Amino acid sequence: MNPIHEDGQKLLASAERLADSLVAFRRDLHAEPELSLDERETSRKVAEQLTGLGLEVRTGVGGYGVTAGLHGSGPAPVIALRADMDALPVLPFASRRPGVMHACGHDAHTAILLGAARLLTERRERLNGSVRFLFQAAEEINAGAKAMIVDGALDGVAEIYGLHNLPTLSAGKIATRAGALMGSVDRIEIDIEGKGGHGAIPDQCIDPIVAASAIVLSLQTAVSRELSPFAPAVVTVGSLQAGEANNVIPHRARLTGTVRTFAPEVQSGMPERLERLVMRIAEGHRCRAELRYIPQTPVLVNHDDCLVHVESAMDRLLGREQRVQAEPTMAGEDFSVYLQRVPGCLFWLGSGPETGAEQAFGLHHPRFTLNEACLPVGAAALAAIALERLAAGQA
Template identity: 65%
Template sequence: MSGGGAWLARAEALSERLVSVRRRLHRFPELSFEERETARIVAERLTGLGLSCRTGVGGHGVVADIVGDPAGPVVALRADMDALPIAEETGLPFASERPGAMHACGHDAHTAMLLGAAELLTEERAKLKGTVRLVFQSAEEINEGAKAMIEAGVLDGVDEIYGLHNLPTLSAGLTSVRPGPLMGSVDRIEIAVEGKGAHGAIPDQGIDPIVCASAIVLSLQSLVSRETSPFDPVVVTIGSIRAGEANNVIPSACTMTGTVRAFDPEVRRELSGRIERVVTRIAEGYRCRASVTYIRQTAVLVNDAEAARRVGEAIDAVAGADRRLTAAPTLAGEDFSEYLKHVPGCFFWLGSGPERDAEHAFGLHHPRYELNEACLPLGAALLAGIAASRLEEGPLHEPQAAGEGGISP
C-alpha cells in the first residue's frame, strides 16, 4: 500500500486531469436535484476506471465500490455535486455559462477530488483491506441530498464515512479538523402574519402586519440573548420579508422566512416551541394573527472523536503535521451530518484560498468566490489516504463486552 507521501506525489501527477474536470463542471453548473450532466460525467469517468456504478441514487447521485478484500470493512468517501442559484462575477475564462447558476461553494472541486481519489485507489485495489464506497451526492445545498441517499441505501454495509469541504479563507495546502461538534444544525422557519389592509394615510382603519412583523424580528433575538445560555451558540436570522406592493397601502399580510442554527441538540429541540411562542404572542399584542412553520433540515455535524484523531494522523502522513490546524466550530451547516447520525466518521476543512491573505478572500457562496486549484491534488490524496489507512487499521471502536454496556447473548 502506498505510504502517506506517495499518495500526494501520485495525486500531483493527476493535477492536470483534476483541473480539467473541475473547470468543465464549473463552466456548466447544475442546481440541486438537477445534476444530470454532472452525474453522467462522474459515471463515465468511474466506468473508465473499470468500476461498476449505480446512478440515479437519491436524485442524481452516483455510487461505486472499489473492492479489495471483500471480507473486509467498508469505508465510504463522499463528495457533493450541486451548484448554487448565484450569478457568477469572477470573470474567469471558465466561468459559468448558465445564467444564475454558479459553483460558488466548490462542489465542482469536491467532485474532481473524489474522482482523483477513485483513480488512486483503483490502482491500489489489490492491496485494499476492504472496500471503499464512493458517494457522489446530489442536493447538499438544499439539505435534502444526504437524506435521499441514505433512504436509497447508500450506507448499507458501511462501517465509516469521511468527507471534506474546501475553505477559501484558509490557504491552499492547509487543513483543519476537530473532534465532536464542528458545524451547526440547520432549520428553516416560515412565518405568516395576517392583519387588515388599509390606506397608508389612515392606519387606524387597518391592522398593520408590517409593524407586527418588525416587532417579531426584533423579539426573536431575545431567544438568543435572554433565553439561551451564552455558552450555547444559537443564531436566529430572518432572511426574507415580503409584504405589499405600494408605498401608500397597508397590506393585509406579511410573510417571512428565516434560518435557525444551534450547536447543541437539546437546545435545538427547544427552539421551535420558543419561536412559536414569541411569534404568536407578539402578533396578539399587535392585533394580528400569526403562524409558524418550523422545518427541521439537518442535524449538528458531530465528528467521531476517534475518527477525527485518525484523520489527523492521515493528514500528518500525507501532507505533514505542520499542514494541520484545529478547526474552529461554525454555525454553517452541512448535510454530511445526516450520515454521521448512522455511522461514525469525520468531516474536515481543506484550504482552497490564496497563499497570502486567505482570510480576506471572498468566502463560500459569494459571486466572486474563487478556488485555488492547487488544493485539488491534496484533496484527492487525503481522501485516498484516509480510506486506505482506515481499512488497514481496523475498526474505530471495539465492540462492548457483555456487562460493559453490551447486551448479553
C-alpha cells in the first residue's frame, strides 16, 4: 500500500472545504437540466463562476460551450481539463423540467471542473504552463467535442484529461484502463420500400415489414459470423416503424439503430458489411432499401504516457488501494474525438454508495442518483493531474 502523498492530503482537504459550494451548484444544475444544443442557462452559470475566478473566459464555443484559461509561469505547455454539461430526455427523477434529467451526471462533471478551477487558481504559482478548462455542450448526441475543436478549443493544447462518474463504483475510488476504454458509436438508418395493400391479399403486395424483420435478424450475423470472437461489436436496432392499421400491409418501413465496436479497424469495416446485408436481404424480399451509415465517435483509446501519469497522480492523491482496473464498455464518449488529436486520458470516478449496501442505478437510468461525496474527490483529482503534469514539465 502506497502512502498518500502529503501534497495530496492538502489538496484533498482544500477540495473538501469546497464541498458545500460544489454540492449546491450541482443541485442547481440538476433541478434545471438542459438538453444538448440548449444549454443556455448552464453555460451562463458556468461562465459567471469562471469570471468570478478572474480567468480568461470565452463563451459560445461549439454552441453553448465555455472555455477558460489559467496562466502560470510560462506560456506553455497547455493542459486541458474537460467536463460535459448536457442532460438527457429521460423521465425526471429530480428535475423541474418535464421530461429532462441529468441521468448521466454531467451536472456533477460541471461542478467538479469548476472545483478544479478554484483549486488551481489558488495554486497558480505552481503552474509551469497553463490550464485550459473546457465545458462542453452536446456530448449526449456525440456532437459537442467536434464543434469545440472547430472553434479552436484544442488550439495549442499539449494534453487533455477528463473523467466520467460511475455509479456502480463506490465514491472515493477511481478506475483506469490501458488502451481502449469505451466503444465507438455510429448510427444507422434504414428505409425499406415495398408495395402496400390489403392484409388479406399479401400476394398482391410486397411486404416491407417481413423484409425489415429479416434484416433485423440478419444484421446480427455481421457480428457473429463475420468478425472474430475476440473483436467485440454490437449492432442494435432500437426502433422499427411501419404502418398504422392491423389489416394493412404498409408501403414503407424504417429502422434506426446503433453500431458499437472496440477496435478502429472493426469500426471502419462495418459500413460495407451492413450495407451488403441490408441491400441483398431487401432484394431477396422484392423490396428496395437505403442504408445511411452515420459515423459519430471513434473508439476511446487512452494514451499510454498520459494514463501512467493519471495513475501515479491518483495513487499519490488517494492511495493505491483506491484505484481499480476498469472493465471495457461499449458505451461511447465523444472525449474520444479529442484523443484522436492530442494525447490524453479519460478515467472513471466512483459516484456510487460507499458501503455497497444500497442499490446503484446505472447511467441513463431514470432513477440514477449520484453520491455527492465524489464531487470534492473529482475536483482534487483533476487539479492534481494538472498540477503534477505542469510542475514536472513533462507535457
